[in-house]
Amino acid sequence: MFCVSESDAAAIHAAFQADGEFAAAVELRRRFVGISSNAEARRSVQMILRWMPPGQPSTLAEPARREAAGRAAK
Numbered sequence: 001m002f003c004v005s006e007s008d009a010a011a012i013h014a015a016f017q018a019d020g021e022f023a024a025a026v027e028l029r030r031r032f033v034g035i036s037s038n039a040e041a042r043r044s045v046q047m048i049l050r051w052m053p054p055g056q057p058s059t060l061a062e063p064a065r066r067e068a069a070g071r072a073a074k
Contacts, residue, residue, distance in 0.1 A: 002032055004048055012048050021045060 004012075008031050016024035025041035028048070035041050 002034070008032075009048055009051075012045060016045065016049060024049070 011031070012024050012027050015027040021042060022038075024045045025038055028045050029035050029038075029041045032044075035044065
């Protein structure tokens with residue numbers, strides 16, 4: 001278990017937005033050297049990307065929600 005600061009999370013989000021999940025996993029492993037495998041890093045990245053502070057709406061699922069709403073309207 002480890003604790004991710006807001007600045008670490010922001011850097012991981014930025015790496016994901018710029019170059020994808022693998023780049024975010026590399027950034028996570030660079031910041032947390034105790035993570036020894038890419039599989040563990042990718043799982044952790046996925047959790048970090050999904051987590052939002054209480055009271056903030058998630059924007060990761062927004063495109064899927066819009067797409068589903070478009071299909072339902074047809």
